[in-house]
């Protein structure tokens with residue numbers, strides 16, 4: 057979705073709603089990229105309207121920016137705006153970048169001239185390239201597909217600031233040029249950082265006077281450390297009000313105090329801006345989360361305990377799959393894997409799982425087992441211990457369910473989902489008995505849709521779900537459970553081993569909605585289903601995780617790895633639904649086994 061539409065939709069729903077966004081830049085190392093994505097995951101749960109990623113000076117990060125944009129939009133599932141500059145970019149390269157992001161379902165571009173490459177003072181147009189943002193020919197080439205944002209400079213562009221002064225004529229030329237950028241298709245303006253809020257407010261007023269009517273989003277850079285602040289304001293020729301200099305001078309060597317002041321200052325600036333009637337904020341995060349989130353918390357725009365989800369899983373932002381609203385439950389803890397395995401689908405299920413169950417999933421590849429290095433490290437720390445027998449394995453699973461471990465080879469997420477905590481004691485018990493759970497949800501019978509543990513879909517509705525358990529267990533335990541299930545007719549199960557031996561009390565075509573929601577003036581939404589056809593696809597990934605996700609962390613030939621592979625060969629994967637979401641207690645079925 058275009059950023060302008062997001063801003064307009066927010067205002068149409070609630071004139072006081074504040075729209076905020078985060079800027080990131082491409083890190084220099086692979087570890088840095090891993091860290092950035094972890095941070096981004098933590099930040100996007102607060103529902104920024106969009107996040108953007110910069111294009112390194114002189115086009116130095118072109119490939120990385122393209123890759124990060126793709127992952128942001130399609131894996132992190134946050135609306136992504138990619139910066140694109142003219143520096144060192146012949147037209148073919150610009151076209152290549154634009155057609156690449158278009159093919160990845162990204163719809164937003166911040167069109168810029170760009171800074172000169174490092175070591176060069178002045179911007180020089182590359183041969184066969186463009187001279188300014190106005191030239192980027194996005195509209196001419198791509199019609200209405202892209203949402204275009206352009207840069208604005210409340211204090212004037214640094215090129216026209218001489219000894220801290222901009223002549224009136226230069227300032228007016230700048231404004232007139234900005235208007236040209238808007239007339240040429242710019243739908244939103246994001247401003248350069250500033251620390252004098254009055255200058256920003258005057259700039260907005262001046263823009264309105266010459267007929268610029270689009271949203272002008274203030275770029276706020278929290279002060280994180282003194283040296284960085286001086287370097288950045290020097291580079292951008294930003295005015296530093298006297299009171300800021302006076303506040304920073306005595307604390308400039310105390311990093312914590314500078315950060316705290318940065319949060320205070322950022323909060324006060326935003327308050328003043330919001331009070332003027334502007335309802336958009338753009339935070340230059342410098343790839344750090346604390347200050348940006350602290351400012352938003354101080355403003356009451358986010359709350360740690362109130363994270364709202366539009367669906368039980370993060371809704372996609374890719375333009376080709378924005379309507380998707382049904383998924384099988386099996387990948388609940390591996391959403392990125394699900395996205396990668398369904399990326400080639402021409403249509404995504406919407407409203408009902410329906411015929412989509414016949415769509416073919418992408419092959420299982422090593423990609424589904426790739427993890428950021430930090431995650432691998434955590435798994436090593438938490439899961440790689442000598443395993444003498446299966447009870448050592450049971451214990452690992454139990455500890456994860458009790459929240460004593462943060463990582464699991466079967467999950468891409470950090471720790472447990474909030475709703476799992478409702479049943480974690482019971483989960484711990486059955487894991488110790490050898491039912492090794494990898495997915496679950498408690499029964500919910502009409503909880504408010506803004507409940508912090510089980511809610512989704514925003515306020516005003518009610519959500520429901522059937523209790524669900526998915527686990528590995530030995531054939532003996534499966535037999536015992538199947539016997540027990542005969543006394544619990546509302547329990548439905550599917551069990552399969554690595555080779556495909558199958559037991560079930562449902563038909564191969566039975567699709568079971570296990571999560572649904574009822575909202576004012578809407579049809580029932582049923583975002584999660586249990587479906588035998590998808591379970592068969594999922595089981596390969598689930599079994600493969602024993603070896604590729606866990607055993608492979610041990611040295612080759614290690615006896616613990618051999619034990620894990622034995623479990624992989626012998627155990628069954630079981631999916632169990634308690635269809636009595638009102639009075640059922642599926643854990644009773646595990647008693648005395």
Ligand SMILES: Cc1cc2nc3c(=O)[nH]c(=O)nc-3n(C[C@H](O)[C@H](O)[C@H](O)COP(=O)(O)OP(=O)(O)OC[C@H]3O[C@@H](n4cnc5c(N)ncnc54)[C@H](O)[C@@H]3O)c2cc1C
Pocket residue numbers: 109110111112113114115139140141166167168169170171172187188189190207208213215216229230233237246247248249275
């Ligand atoms: C929000 C934001 C994000 C940024 N992200 C990046 C990034 O990712 N990578 C990066 O390298 N840089 C980035 N920059 C910096 C930016 O590239 C530089 O400031 C650059 O020098 C100007 O880019 P621009 O798109 O604003 O330039 P333009 O809008 O093209 O203008 C540049 C200057 O030339 C003048 N000018 C150009 N053509 C005309 C004309 N026809 N008539 C009158 N005046 C004209 C303008 O008035 C202005 O002074 C960003 C800046 C901002 C504010």
